[in-house]
Amino acid sequence: MLARVLAQLSEASAVELGPGDDCAVLRHEGDIVVTTDTMIEGPDFRLAWHDGFELGWKLAATNLSDVAAMGARPTALTVALAVPLDTPVHLLERIAEGLDAACRALAPGCGVVGGDLGRAPVVTAAVTALGDLEGRAPVLRSGARAGDVVAYAGELGLAGLGLSLLFAEGLASDGTASADAVPRLWAAHPEVIAAQLAPAPPIPLGIAAAQGGATAMMDVSDALSIDSERLARASDVQIGFSSALLEQGFGEQSGVVVPVEAMLHGGEDHGLLATFPADVALPAGFRPIGTVDPVTGFGPSAGRLSLDGKGFEARGWDPYTVQYPGSS
Amino acid sequence: MLARVLAQLSEASAVELGPGDDCAVLRHEGDIVVTTDTMIEGPDFRLAWHDGFELGWKLAATNLSDVAAMGARPTALTVALAVPLDTPVHLLERIAEGLDAACRALAPGCGVVGGDLGRAPVVTAAVTALGDLEGRAPVLRSGARAGDVVAYAGELGLAGLGLSLLFAEGLASDGTASADAVPRLWAAHPEVIAAQLAPAPPIPLGIAAAQGGATAMMDVSDALSIDSERLARASDVQIGFSSALLEQGFGEQSGVVVPVEAMLHGGEDHGLLATFPADVALPAGFRPIGTVDPVTGFGPSAGRLSLDGKGFEARGWDPYTVQYPGSS
Numbered sequence: 001m002l003a004r005v006l007a008q009l010s011e012a013s014a015v016e017l018g019p020g021d022d023c024a025v026l027r028h029e030g031d032i033v034v035t036t037d038t039m040i041e042g043p044d045f046r047l048a049w050h051d052g053f054e055l056g057w058k059l060a061a062t063n064l065s066d067v068a069a070m071g072a073r074p075t076a077l078t079v080a081l082a083v084p085l086d087t088p089v090h091l092l093e094r095i096a097e098g099l100d101a102a103c104r105a106l107a108p109g110c111g112v113v114g115g116d117l118g119r120a121p122v123v124t125a126a127v128t129a130l131g132d133l134e135g136r137a138p139v140l141r142s143g144a145r146a147g148d149v150v151a152y153a154g155e156l157g158l159a160g161l162g163l164s165l166l167f168a169e170g171l172a173s174d175g176t177a178s179a180d181a182v183p184r185l186w187a188a189h190p191e192v193i194a195a196q197l198a199p200a201p202p203i204p205l206g207i208a209a210a211q212g213g214a215t216a217m218m219d220v221s222d223a224l225s226i227d228s229e230r231l232a233r234a235s236d237v238q239i240g241f242s243s244a245l246l247e248q249g250f251g252e253q254s255g256v257v258v259p260v261e262a263m264l265h266g267g268e269d270h271g272l273l274a275t276f277p278a279d280v281a282l283p284a285g286f287r288p289i290g291t292v293d294p295v296t297g298f299g300p301s302a303g304r305l306s307l308d309g310k311g312f313e314a315r316g317w318d319p320y321t322v323q324y325p326g327s328s
Numbered sequence: 329m330l331a332r333v334l335a336q337l338s339e340a341s342a343v344e345l346g347p348g349d350d351c352a353v354l355r356h357e358g359d360i361v362v363t364t365d366t367m368i369e370g371p372d373f374r375l376a377w378h379d380g381f382e383l384g385w386k387l388a389a390t391n392l393s394d395v396a397a398m399g400a401r402p403t404a405l406t407v408a409l410a411v412p413l414d415t416p417v418h419l420l421e422r423i424a425e426g427l428d429a430a431c432r433a434l435a436p437g438c439g440v441v442g443g444d445l446g447r448a449p450v451v452t453a454a455v456t457a458l459g460d461l462e463g464r465a466p467v468l469r470s471g472a473r474a475g476d477v478v479a480y481a482g483e484l485g486l487a488g489l490g491l492s493l494l495f496a497e498g499l500a501s502d503g504t505a506s507a508d509a510v511p512r513l514w515a516a517h518p519e520v521i522a523a524q525l526a527p528a529p530p531i532p533l534g535i536a537a538a539q540g541g542a543t544a545m546m547d548v549s550d551a552l553s554i555d556s557e558r559l560a561r562a563s564d565v566q567i568g569f570s571s572a573l574l575e576q577g578f579g580e581q582s583g584v585v586v587p588v589e590a591m592l593h594g595g596e597d598h599g600l601l602a603t604f605p606a607d608v609a610l611p612a613g614f615r616p617i618g619t620v621d622p623v624t625g626f627g628p629s630a631g632r633l634s635l636d637g638k639g640f641e642a643r644g645w646d647p648y649t650v651q652y653p654g655s656s
Contacts (some may be wrong), residue, residue, distance in 0.1 A: 001543075003389060017468070020562075021468050021469050021470075022361075022395075023362055023363040023394055023400070023459065023466075023544075024362050025360070025398070025466050026360050026361075026362060031353050031354060031355055031356075032354040032355075033350075033353050033354075034404065034441065034456075034458065035406070036406040036408045036454070036456060037444050038408040038446045038448075038452075039446075040446055042448075042449070043446065046495050061549075066351055067350075067352075067623055070353070072351070078363070080365065080366040081366075083525075114363060114364055115364060116364050118366045118368055119368065119369075119371050120371075121370070121449045122452070123447060124366075126366065126410075126444070126452075126454030128362075128406050128456035129351075129365060130360070130428065130458075131351065138345060138351070141348075175524065184591075201343050218350050219350055230406070234348075249373075
């Protein structure tokens with residue numbers, strides 16, 4: 001089974017030894033960045049909606065964006081898959097194809113270098129991504145300074161709209177996820193369904209931001225508001241969003257009208273949130289969405305975010321509090 | 329919850345940036361080795377038998393041994409844990425303590441640098457380990473040459489005996505794993521229970537073997553016979569075990585009499601199987617157990633293993649074929 005899965009993979013350019021021994025061996029030029037993320041059938045995805053290819057793609061994309069957010073070049077993924085005994089090999093092959101295709105499309109030169117296959121009650125995938133800083137300093141969450149510009153690159157809010165659409169029209173009468181409506185939804189709303197099921201984060205822009213003077217950067221996974229709050233706390237600043245800038249930069253994406261509410265709280269965007277000194281030109285692909293402000297506090301909530309000068313609470317997608325229909 | 333878990337961790341010496349950002353950042357001197365392994369409650373462990381500390385320890389130990397088996401120095405682990413919503417935080421803290429303690433005891437300087445916490449129907453842990461080759465060439469499975477000595481370092485067969493004991497005396501009347509007998513089994517048979525629940529592989533001997541001229545090396549996870557067969561196929565050789573050498577080196581370990589059958593087929597030893605040219609002195613800790621032979625074939629089975637000149641079939645622990653009582 002493992003052999004058929006491995007056959008889907010192309011080689012990563014940093015690889016000196018690929019899968020098959022106790023470890024893979026990689027050549028790196030600079031410091032290494034490493035990140036890991038798990039996706040579990042049920043809370044994190046539903047196979048009724050995700051083809052295996054899309055699942056593999058999303059697994060790669062979400063981890064690659066964490067590497068990009070440090071200003072590093074992704075070099076390798078390891079993938080631990082655990083699946084029920086009755087899982088068709090075809091699903092595993094499609095996951096491998098999706099992993100491989102996402103690496104080739106989003107981070108050429110990066111590939112899957114190792115993995116592990118086991119059994120579990122539901123499809124469980126843990127991906128670890130490595131990246132090479134190539135001599136650059138990592139761009140942390142903690143470097144934003146009052147006066148910096150807040151900028152964002154990638155899709156914003158589309159993935160959340162896609163998830164809402166799937167929950168609105170992709171459930172069976174018993175409330176469980178159903179594949180029936182998925183082809184129709186793909187045909188009618190390809191931008192938001194693709195953003196949710198197979199996101200395409202702007203991975204090379206992580207290096208561009210690092211080279212372009214970014215003072216802080218992170219990938220937006222839970223929601224722009226939640227992750228901005230984290231960046232603001234790590235940097236001990238506030239972030240002031242401008243609805244005019246958000247509208248101007250992201251009000252229409254691929255022909256879809258995206259409300260500011262969806263941009264701020266949609267979640268799973270996997271684009272890059274970064275701050276830059278006010279006097280540098282933003283790298284191509286980044287658009288300004290606000291400013292880094294000194295901490296003044298917004299009343300009793302002590303939040304760090306404002307929109308047009310008015311404080312608001314971060315919120316978004318949280319697997320510990322959101323009970324999706326059809327998940328246990 | 330994540331904060332309480334991270335509080336258990338000491339810092340790895342290669343770390344330039346620890347947990348809390350999109351990625352951890354590591355400094356490496358030579359090429360990187362990377363490996364990943366998943367353990368799932370049910371097929372891979374039972375919480376009735378494993379304390380969280382032991383589970384964390386075993387997770388670290390099994391991955392560290394893969395790094396050691398390349399001749400590398402372990403530098404960092406990432407840990408993806410997914411658990412049911414009703415999991416007590418204390419269990420996660422104990423897992424983190426065990427991960428940390430195993431790193432400190434078995435591979436000083438290595439530590440957990442990042443992780444991910446999610447929810448799953450059963451406790452699911454995927455660990456990725458990184459290592460630094462420090463300028464050495466990796467020791468592969470494929471380098472054994474006819475005439476080499478086959479040697480082993482670590483415990484051999486004890487872990488399998490421990491698992492047999494747990495299945496014989498650690499089950500409730502309905503066949504599920506029970507914690508009731510575990511304190512008594514720990515008291516009466518600490519060597520085999522410890523070998524099964526919290527193994528202590530000889531991690532530094534991986535570097536010693538690489539420096540001492542090992543031609544091939546791998547960690548024994550499934551069973552000495554199964555993993556030797558893999559090494560023999562990768563190197564296109566046969567391996568001839570000597571029962572006299574096995575008895576001499578491993579017939580009594582920590583006062584426990586270990587039958588050759590248990591050494592060959594027990595599984596989960598996580599010691600180091602290595603081959604050395606006949607004219608070099610084995611590094612301290614390695615004992616000879618056989619020879620590397622040219623391929624002659626052993627009848628229709630086409631196996632690559634012999635014991636005292638007689639061919640035999642590799643077998644051992646396989647989660648896809650062994651139905652443990654009490655697992656689904």
